[in-house]
Amino acid sequence: MxxxxxxxxxxxxxxxxxxxxxxxxxxxxxxxxxxxxxxxxxxxxxxxxxxxxxxWPQGDSAETGRIELQIPAEARTSPEELSLWLRETQNLDAQVIRKGAPGGKEGKEGKARDAKQAPKWSLSGGTASASWSLEYSPGKDTAELKRSSHTLLAAINRLHKxxxxxxxxxxxxxxxxxxxxxxxxxxxxxxxxxxxxxxxxxxxxxxxxxxxxxxxxxxxx
Structure with a gap:
């Protein structure tokens, strides 16, 4: 024992x-x-x-401004080049880069879009309380930049995601x-x-x- x-x-x-x-x-x-x-x-x-x-309330997000940017030829070659141009010239660091689905869906008038139409590029970034987004259609020489602000609760929810x-x-x-x-x-x-x-x-x-x-x-x- x-x-x-x-x-x-x-x-x-x-x-x-x-x-x-x-x-x-x-x-x-x-x-x-x-x-x-x-x-x-x-x-x-x-x-x-x-x-x-x-x-429940989710906080509020409000658009604070829109501006049209002239996109140079070298920035139109790819979403990555566009992101690099935004960082170097506009001090905007894209955290999300999306390349949308190509055309071919029905338009507002019911006419089919060109199936060979290039997909739009969507870039976005900013902080939890102040964000920006840009959508660019390949081939165009301009793109619209949209800025938004978010309340504290909305910002916390964004951080959660x-x-x-x-x-x-x-x-x-x-x-x-x-x-x-x-x-x-x-x-x-x-x-x-x-x-x-x-x-x-x-x-x-x-x-x-x-x-x-x-x-x-x-x-x-």
Whole structure:
């Protein structure tokens, strides 16, 4: 019996040390991502209730100006060249570049457009509170630049969607996302410690898993 106890003691100490280490990691991650959890939780709750008769306010966005830009020939060759020209001459850094679908759809008069018509280019950028967008039709020598402003709530929602924060916000948001993953995994590990599979199934974790499956699975089918 003494031999069994002696053998079990190191294993128990290792288990306790692992638990303390993971618990401390859980606390550190929680402290790092606490503010992010509040911001993401609040903005997610707001956006999740943006439809219906009792929709929650989503903040306001207003157009602040339009200007027509003369596009030089060298900037008309590709969306990337146009983006480079905007950065160098207008101090506008395009964060999103889209090349729309080609023509061929019905116009307002019901006449089919030329199927060989080049797709429009859409470029946009700015910050969470002040944005700009530009749409260019290949072949033309001008493009219209539109600027918009966003209230605080609208700006927070834009950041939640990864819009307008720049590379620094992207890195920070990635760290928060990784932190949430580790927070969940470490929380499950600590909750499962010392519990049998049956106790896990009959616990609040099992209830949460069952409700999640009941809601998510039908939505994915």
């Amino acid at each position: 003494n031999a069994t106890t002696t053998t079990a003691d190191p294993a128990r100490r290792r288990s306790n040390a692992t638990y303390r280490w993971i618990r401390q990691l859980h606390l550190w991650i929680g402290a790092w991502g606490a503010l992010a959890a509040i911001i993401y939780g609040f903005s997610g709750l707001v956006m999740n209730n943006r439809f219906g008769d009792s929709a 990864g819009v307008g924060g720049g590379w620094a916000w992207t890195l920070l948001a990635d760290s928060f996302a990784i932190g949430m993953l580790l927070l969940g995994l470490s929380g499950i590990w600590m909750w499962a410690r010392g519990r049998t599979p049956r106790e896990m199934v009959l616990s609040v974790f099992g209830l949460s898993l069952a409700i999640l499956a009941a809601v998510v699975v039908p939505a994915l089918l």
